[in-house]
Amino acid sequence: MSRAGADVPVATALGGGRITLQVDEKLFVKDPTSSALGLNIIEHGILLLDEIGYEDFTFRKLAERIETTEASVYRYFRSKHLLLLYLTSYYWGWMEYRIDLATRNIESAEARLRLALRELTQPITNDESTPRIDEAALYRVLISESSKTYLQRGVDAENREGLFRSYKRLCRSVADVIVEINPAYEYPVALVSTVVESSHRQKYFAEHLPSLTEVKLPTAHRSTTAFLTELVFQAIAR
Amino acid sequence: MSRAGADVPVATALGGGRITLQVDEKLFVKDPTSSALGLNIIEHGILLLDEIGYEDFTFRKLAERIETTEASVYRYFRSKHLLLLYLTSYYWGWMEYRIDLATRNIESAEARLRLALRELTQPITNDESTPRIDEAALYRVLISESSKTYLQRGVDAENREGLFRSYKRLCRSVADVIVEINPAYEYPVALVSTVVESSHRQKYFAEHLPSLTEVKLPTAHRSTTAFLTELVFQAIAR
DNA sequence: TGGAAATTATAGTATTACTATCTATCACGC
DNA sequence: GCGTGATAGATAGTAATACTATAATTTCCA
Numbered sequence: 173m174s175r176a177g178a179d180v181p182v183a184t185a186l187g188g189g190r191i192t193l194q195v196d197e198k199l200f201v202k203d204p205t206s207s208a209l210g211l212n213i214i215e216h217g218i219l220l221l222d223e224i225g226y227e228d229f230t231f232r233k234l235a236e237r238i239e240t241t242e243a244s245v246y247r248y249f250r251s252k253h254l255l256l257l258y259l260t261s262y263y264w265g266w267m268e269y270r271i272d273l274a275t276r277n278i279e280s281a282e283a284r285l286r287l288a289l290r291e292l293t294q295p296i297t298n299d300e301s302t303p304r305i306d307e308a309a310l311y312r313v314l315i316s317e318s319s320k321t322y323l324q325r326g327v328d329a330e331n332r333e334g335l336f337r338s339y340k341r342l343c344r345s346v347a348d349v350i351v352e353i354n355p356a357y358e359y360p361v362a363l364v365s366t367v368v369e370s371s372h373r374q375k376y377f378a379e380h381l382p383s384l385t386e387v388k389l390p391t392a393h394r395s396t397t398a399f400l401t402e403l404v405f406q407a408i409a410r
Numbered sequence: 411m412s413r414a415g416a417d418v419p420v421a422t423a424l425g426g427g428r429i430t431l432q433v434d435e436k437l438f439v440k441d442p443t444s445s446a447l448g449l450n451i452i453e454h455g456i457l458l459l460d461e462i463g464y465e466d467f468t469f470r471k472l473a474e475r476i477e478t479t480e481a482s483v484y485r486y487f488r489s490k491h492l493l494l495l496y497l498t499s500y501y502w503g504w505m506e507y508r509i510d511l512a513t514r515n516i517e518s519a520e521a522r523l524r525l526a527l528r529e530l531t532q533p534i535t536n537d538e539s540t541p542r543i544d545e546a547a548l549y550r551v552l553i554s555e556s557s558k559t560y561l562q563r564g565v566d567a568e569n570r571e572g573l574f575r576s577y578k579r580l581c582r583s584v585a586d587v588i589v590e591i592n593p594a595y596e597y598p599v600a601l602v603s604t605v606v607e608s609s610h611r612q613k614y615f616a617e618h619l620p621s622l623t624e625v626k627l628p629t630a631h632r633s634t635t636a637f638l639t640e641l642v643f644q645a646i647a648r
Numbered sequence: 649t650g651g652a653a654a655t656t657a658t659a660g661t662a663t664t665a666c667t668a669t670c671t672a673t674c675a676c677g678c
Numbered sequence: 679g680c681g682t683g684a685t686a687g688a689t690a691g692t693a694a695t696a697c698t699a700t701a702a703t704t705t706c707c708a
Contacts, residue, residue, distance in 0.1 A: 202685095209686075225563045230664065241687055246666075319557055325463045327618045340621045359637045362623040365615060366608040366641075373607055374600055380565045383578045385600040399597045403604075406644040440654095447655075468695065479656055484697075 193265035198333055199258040204248050212238045213248050215304045217255055222309040226256060226317045253324070257335055260318045263310060264338040267291065268345060281352040282405075288346050289404060293371040293397040315372040343368065354408045363407055367400050374399070431503035436571050437496040442486050450476045451486050453542040455493055460547040464494060464555045491562070495573055498556045501548060502576040505529060506583060519590040520643075526584050527642060531609040531635040553610040581606065592646045601645055605638045612637070 197203070204210030216238050221229050229252055231245040249255040271291045275284040295311045322336065330336065347360035357363075377384040378392040387395045435441070442448030454476050459467050467490055469483040487493040509529045513522040533549045560574065568574065585598035595601075615622040616630040625633045 207685080227562055231666085232664080241689090242666085243668090243688085244686055247686080251665075316561060319561060322619060323554060323557060323614070324465055331619055336619055340619065343622055359624045361621070362612055362615075362625055362637055363641070365622045366604065366612070369611055370604040370608065374604070376561070377600075377603060381560060381569055381574055381578065383599070384581055384603045386597045387600055399600055403601070403641070403645050406647065407641050409644065445654080469697090470695080479658090480697085481657085481699090482655060485655080489696075 193262055195258055195261050199254055199261055200249055202248050210248050211304050213245055218306055218310050218313060221313045226320055256317060257321045260321050261338045263314055264342045268342045281349055285349045289401045290397055292368055293400050294393050315376050350408055354410055357408045371396055371400055431500055433496055433499050437492055437499055438487055440486050448486050449542050451483055456544055456548050456551060459551045464558055494555060495559045498559050499576045501552055502580045506580045519587055523587045527639045528635055530606055531638050532631050553614050588646055592648055595646045605642060609634055609638055
């Protein structure tokens with residue numbers, strides 16, 4: 173399957189730094205990595221989303237913060253929804269790249285699955301090569317807002333355009349490892365998508381609705397990894 | 411634990427029918443079950459949410475449909491967000507009532523858990539006693555929109571007011587059965603909340619992002635039940 | 649039947665999510 | 679150094695949303 177890293181998103185440059193991922197061109201009007209203004213939109217888009225949440229976030233507020241105009245922001249993204257989709261797509265692409273990096277050259281499928289689950293359930297760490305991206309903030313945005321990319325009427329049309337490709341590819345590639353371990357297991361992709369969603373949700377619950385989970389701050393990441401790793405290995409045990 | 415049904419929501423009357431559930435009074439301004447207009451708001455609120463989705467849903471559109479005015483709708487619900495929260499709260503209360511009904515007098519904890527998972531993952535069926543409620547439509551609304559009740563900035567305040575009590579109580583009561591089966595299992599509530607969320611999500615994926623799951627229409631309900639029941643029993647096996 | 653409560657009609661506000669147009673700036677090749 | 683084309687900024691405008699306010703009318707029921 174994707175062991176050799178074929179088909180994995182290519183690393184190029186974001187934030188004046190050295191690494192970025194290919195994000196589908198349909199997600200933006202003009203590539204935000206191609207100009208200082210675009211990078212500003214990404215950088216402060218993440219920070220503002222983290223601060224005030226998707227519902228209260230507007231291009232007007234973002235424009236004020238980076239001292240540009242609403243119209244200029246619209247030159248890069250058709251809507252705040254597509255900005256969010258861009259960010260999540262970037263995130264999943266990066267996640268797949270990280271998993272690939274962590275698991276290549278590892279023989280045992282079990283070990284690879286364990287590493288992949290670790291990457292999926294631990295927060296992404298600050299990356300020196302992308303100085304403009306606050307990874308911790310992006311991760312919080314993902315936890316709170318990523319479901320909103322697909323829980324809306326436009327899903328089907330957007331899916332037809334391939335805008336969810338990075339998420340689907342990520343789930344598929346982890347599911348492939350499960351199939352390697354137990355080809356008889358009937359729900360590999362469902363299991364992965366459940367784990368990915370649950371990882372975010374449990375951390376959200378830990379912070380906002382703590383009686384819905386045993387995952388507790390400040391060790392939420394660690395116990396989420398433990399909970400979900402155990403869940404997966406028990407589920408696929410022959 | 412809740413075996414005897416203590417603390418389970420009481421059945422009273424909705425829709426001119428015989429059964430309703432106590433819904434927290436903080437969720438509405440004026441009890442919608444107390445008048446014809448209120449019942450109309452609930453009935454067509456569900457149908458309209460199902461038809462156009464939460465984002466496009468407005469009180470103006472609802473008012474037009476039931477031939478009343480925006481202001482009249484606002485007399486019952488402070489916002490569309492609180493209407494959605496009312497509907498989900500009603501749903502979880504009813505679910506708890508159904509689980510209690512299905513599992514009381516059953517000795518084996520395993521059997522009770524299996525029955526509870528069945529209730530949680532199968533769609534609610536049309537109920538003769540609530541002729542004004544289209545259960546199938548409500549279920550679709552829940553699948554697509556229920557996460558939006560808590561994935562927003564107001565969660566903490568609303569949680570402090572107890573507006574998520576019915577969801578928390580439901581998860582807790584199912585988790586109690588897990589504890590009965592395996593007191594050593596570390597994540598009973600997390601497992602239940604994961605299953606409840608995943609049940610909705612997998613069905614949503616089956617319809618809109620089918621490559622994220624093996625659950626397939628038109629047998630989505632059956633295979634979701636199978637997938638999640640297996641997942642739970644494997645997870646809690648000693 | 650009278651008075652209170654519920655509902656309707658009408659109007660208004662601030663904000664949102666855009667779209668349009670025109671001008672200023674700036675890098676570039678010649 | 680000059681023109682050109684692309685980018686960004688300034689400004690304005692629109693339809694819809696999510697309410698709030700107030701007065702008039704209808705309904706209820708004691």
